[in-house]
Amino acid sequence: MANSRVLKFPEKKTSAKKTKPGAKEKLSQELLRELTKDEAYREFASAEHVYKEIGGSIARVRKAKKISVPDLAKKIGKSEKIILRMERGEYKQYTQKLLLQLASALNAKLKISFE
Numbered sequence: 001m002a003n004s005r006v007l008k009f010p011e012k013k014t015s016a017k018k019t020k021p022g023a024k025e026k027l028s029q030e031l032l033r034e035l036t037k038d039e040a041y042r043e044f045a046s047a048e049h050v051y052k053e054i055g056g057s058i059a060r061v062r063k064a065k066k067i068s069v070p071d072l073a074k075k076i077g078k079s080e081k082i083i084l085r086m087e088r089g090e091y092k093q094y095t096q097k098l099l100l101q102l103a104s105a106l107n108a109k110l111k112i113s114f115e
Contacts (some may be wrong), residue, residue: 015114052089059087107109 035041062072073080076098085091103110 042105044083047092051092054094055087055089055091057092057104058083065106065108067106072102072105076100076101 026056062069069080069083073083082091099110099112102108
């Protein structure tokens with residue numbers, strides 16, 4: 001019978017670098033200030049906001065009308081995964097036809113506005 005030994009390594013002592021409270025937040029604010037100076041970033045952030053607004057509206061109306069994700073997906077001919085991506089604001093391939101299909105399936109009005 002072979003001698004079996006268990007090797008134990010000493011615990012590695014890590015010293016967590018302490019930062020001042022709020023240092024991360026301050027850095028985040030500074031980074032955001034710098035990013036918003038860039039026109040391309042502003043356009044990207046604006047577009048992301050639109051997708052999240054559309055998705056949030058779809059989710060709110062769907063839930064208010066008590067329509068399930070599978071039912072909505074079936075009504076518009078998309079997968080459940082696509083509906084969930086829409087509701088999270090991750091879907092970016094909206095067309096006028098798709099928005100009209102969603103409005104019809106949700107029995108809701110489609111309103112597009114420029115402000």
